[in-house]
Amino acid sequence: MSVIQEITPELVVERLRQVLAEMLEMAPADLDADVPLSAFGIDSMTSAVLLGDLEKWCGAELRTEASLGALSLAEAADAVVAELRQRKEG
Amino acid sequence: MNTPTEATTTTAPGPGREPRTLVEALLARAAGPDADRPVVTALDASGDTIESLNPVELDLRARQLAAALRETGTAGDRVIVPALPGLDFHIGFLGCLYAGMIAVPVPAFRTAARGGTTTRAERLSAICGDCDPCAVLVSTQEDADEADPELLPGVRWTAVRRPDRPEPQGDALPDPVALDPATTALLQYTSGSTGDPRGVVVRHGNLVANQIAMRDACEVEPTTTIVSWLPFFHDMGLCTAVVLPLVSGAATVTMEPATFVRDPRVWLRAIAAEDDVFTAAPDFAYDMCVNRVSAEERAALDLSTWRVAVNGSEPVRAATQRRFAEAFRLSFFREEVFSPGFGLAECTLLVSVSPSLEPVVATYYDRDALAEGKAVPTADTAAGVELVGCGPVADGIRVAVVDPASRQALADRVVGEIWVDSPGNCQGYWGREQESAEVFAARLAGTEDGTGPAYVRTGDLGFVDDGQLFITGRIKDVLIIGGENYFPQDAEAVAVAAHPAFAQQRAAAWPLHEDDRGVAVVVETTVRDPEVLATAVRAAGIAVAKVLPTAVSVYAVPRNKVPRTTSGKIRRRACAEQMRSGQLTPLAQWSSKRKDGAA
Numbered sequence: 036m037s038v039i040q041e042i043t044p045e046l047v048v049e050r051l052r053q054v055l056a057e058m059l060e061m062a063p064a065d066l067d068a069d070v071p072l073s074a075f076g077i078d079s080m081t082s083a084v085l086l087g088d089l090e091k092w093c094g095a096e097l098r099t100e101a102s103l104g105a106l107s108l109a110e111a112a113d114a115v116v117a118e119l120r121q122r123k124e125g
Numbered sequence: 126m127n128t129p130t131e132a133t134t135t136t137a138p139g140p141g142r143e144p145r146t147l148v149e150a151l152l153a154r155a156a157g158p159d160a161d162r163p164v165v166t167a168l169d170a171s172g173d174t175i176e177s178l179n180p181v182e183l184d185l186r187a188r189q190l191a192a193a194l195r196e197t198g199t200a201g202d203r204v205i206v207p208a209l210p211g212l213d214f215h216i217g218f219l220g221c222l223y224a225g226m227i228a229v230p231v232p233a234f235r236t237a238a239r240g241g242t243t244t245r246a247e248r249l250s251a252i253c254g255d256c257d258p259c260a261v262l263v264s265t266q267e268d269a270d271e272a273d274p275e276l277l278p279g280v281r282w283t284a285v286r287r288p289d290r291p292e293p294q295g296d297a298l299p300d301p302v303a304l305d306p307a308t309t310a311l312l313q314y315t316s317g318s319t320g321d322p323r324g325v326v327v328r329h330g331n332l333v334a335n336q337i338a339m340r341d342a343c344e345v346e347p348t349t350t351i352v353s354w355l356p357f358f359h360d361m362g363l364c365t366a367v368v369l370p371l372v373s374g375a376a377t378v379t380m381e382p383a384t385f386v387r388d389p390r391v392w393l394r395a396i397a398a399e400d401d402v403f404t405a406a407p408d409f410a411y412d413m414c415v416n417r418v419s420a421e422e423r424a425a426l427d428l429s430t431w432r433v434a435v436n437g438s439e440p441v442r443a444a445t446q447r448r449f450a451e452a453f454r455l456s457f458f459r460e461e462v463f464s465p466g467f468g469l470a471e472c473t474l475l476v477s478v479s480p481s482l483e484p485v486v487a488t489y490y491d492r493d494a495l496a497e498g499k500a501v502p503t504a505d506t507a508a509g510v511e512l513v514g515c516g517p518v519a520d521g522i523r524v525a526v527v528d529p530a531s532r533q534a535l536a537d538r539v540v541g542e543i544w545v546d547s548p549g550n551c552q553g554y555w556g557r558e559q560e561s562a563e564v565f566a567a568r569l570a571g572t573e574d575g576t577g578p579a580y581v582r583t584g585d586l587g588f589v590d591d592g593q594l595f596i597t598g599r600i601k602d603v604l605i606i607g608g609e610n611y612f613p614q615d616a617e618a619v620a621v622a623a624h625p626a627f628a629q630q631r632a633a634a635w636p637l638h639e640d641d642r643g644v645a646v647v648v649e650t651t652v653r654d655p656e657v658l659a660t661a662v663r664a665a666g667i668a669v670a671k672v673l674p675t676a677v678s679v680y681a682v683p684r685n686k687v688p689r690t691t692s693g694k695i696r697r698r699a700c701a702e703q704m705r706s707g708q709l710t711p712l713a714q715w716s717s718k719r720k721d722g723a724a
Binding site for chain 1: 170232234235355356359381382383384385386387407409412413416417438439643663666667670671673674675676677717718
């Protein structure tokens with residue numbers, strides 16, 4: 036699918052940054068890409084919301100992990116891209 | 126407050142009495158005058174109806190699934206119930222109960238076979254390792270056929286939808302245990318660390334008693350519609366979107382969490398479409414609505430039918446509610462629709478909630494007095510902390526505010542740990558007797574012999590003022606994050622190890638109070654170079670955030686500034702107080718959440 040090919044880690048980081056900033060009422064620039072998302076206030080509930088958003092946006096199903104909060108923006112983006120690539124191959 | 130037996134004689138299942146279990150409630154509804162009225166409706170991402178079931182249809186589907194489950198296991202066996210789309214979760218959950226089995230709600234996950242997987246499967250495996258399920262539910266037989274057997278070895282994949290199955294013989298189902306309030310209905314796994322899931326043992330009687338209390342406090346009636354986007358595996362989602370409608374006679378309209386986050390207007394429009402609406406959501410959801418819905422769109426919405434908006438599961442902020450009420454006044458929303466509440470999975474859900482259409486109680490308390498454990502209202506907002514009352518304790522529930530050291534109950538307006546005695550109090554954590562006894566069977570001083578009630582220890586600090594329960598923070602020296610206990614020593618150790626500027630130094634960590642959930646860590650250093658310190662506090666912050674799933678602030682202070690006892694033990698409370706009062710000035714600091722970020 037062409038959509039999947041266009042998804043880069045940078046795009047995912049920006050998408051997540053934008054959704055997080057809205058949800059948490061923070062300036063996007065204050066969201067350090069190396070900090071675990073839990074430190075911004077992402078708990079099991081907000082994590083479910085974020086994962087749902089990601090899935091709708093790019094089809095990546097990072098859904099079983101209760102704590103997306105354990106990942107940083109950069110790590111979450113890598114996981115999304117890896118998931119999409121794996122799906123494409125598998 | 127209404128007396129359940131009197132107020133619900135015309136509506137409650139059975140002649141003039143409350144249902145004792147959820148299954149009994151559904152049976153009564155399927156046999157009653159409301160049998161052909163939809164009880165659950167699922168909406169898609171644009172708000173259109175996917176499917177709607179009346180009590181008779183829901184009962185039939187639950188029976189069909191229960192009959193299939195009985196081919197795999199017997200009463201008391203555990204069944205994994207993922208947050209399946211549409212109405213499949215409702216059918217799956219009730220099917221387990223009809224079979225007399227124990228439902229284990231979990232987030233949805235990818236089941237199809239494929240190579241490799243991530244840590245996401247780890248939590249599911251950990252839950253399976255903890256509760257040893259006989260089956261895991263998927264939507265269709267096709268999903269079951271395609272499921273990866275390696276994912277959960279030894280567990281049978283069972284389809285919720287059984288279109289080919291004839292109507293099962295009625296005499297064997299529901300299983301008798303489904304009608305016994307003392308038996309286990311589900312395991313509610315609390316969020317937290319991946320490797321160590323703990324399942325709260327929730328009995329049939331807990332579910333019904335707890336949500337009857339919600340029904341009565343919020344006056345949820347057969348004419349009420351519950352509109353929910355909450356995840357079903359979450360205690361608030363399960364209780365308000367699955368249990369509450371069945372014990373109250375109300376109907377539910379559900380949508381996926383992703384629908385709400387993508388476009389909160391879908392939720393708001395679904396609310397506007399009904400006549401008398403109950404909702405429950407965490408604080409951030411109301412902020413999202415304000416941020417994402419334009420004034421023009423707000424003006425086009427009529428939310429005058431929205432009667433109860435429970436605000437819970439996260440700390441409730443007065444500013445959020447005011448901002449929402451102001452923004453949506455255009456849509457005829459009134460602030461008294463907000464019903465702030467307090468609850469936890471260990472008590473099924475609800476402990477306290479502001480009753481339907483009561484004005485919100487928000488009071489400023491003197492900051493310094495609060496730090497000393499006294500709640501003193503103040504008119505000086507600059508010296509005060511604004512706290513929202515989480516309502517009175519619900520009917521049938523008692524709360525003691527307790528000094529955790531002496532186990533003595535404290536007076537009103539004195540801060541202590543909140544202990545709960547409730548018919549919703551669960552049995553314990555699955556397979557963890559010792560921990561369960563500590564958390565679920567706490568007794569006040571002088572009643573250790575069992576003469577007094579057994580309380581659930583919440584780990585939350587708060588006080589009671591004028592009948593309202595206020596939450597102020599977490600119990601000292603244990604950081605409780607997402608229901609899990611963390612120890613300050615762990616945060617201190619990783620902070621010190623994160624950068625050479627902190628090597629071999631002392632640190633103190635403590636939970637942040639008031640609105641700022643999170644942890645603060647002070648680390649001593651001999652370094653004075655601002656650039657090095659800036660790098661060091663950020664490195665320490667990230668390191669701490671990796672071990673504690675919460676907001677983190679790190680402060681570097683000069684050597685020997687962290688207060689200690691004469692024996693050299695770190696005085697975390699004193700350190701927190703010195704930092705707050707400005708007595709201890711940091712050389713450098715770093716925070717994951719900027720304080721000025723909030724509106």
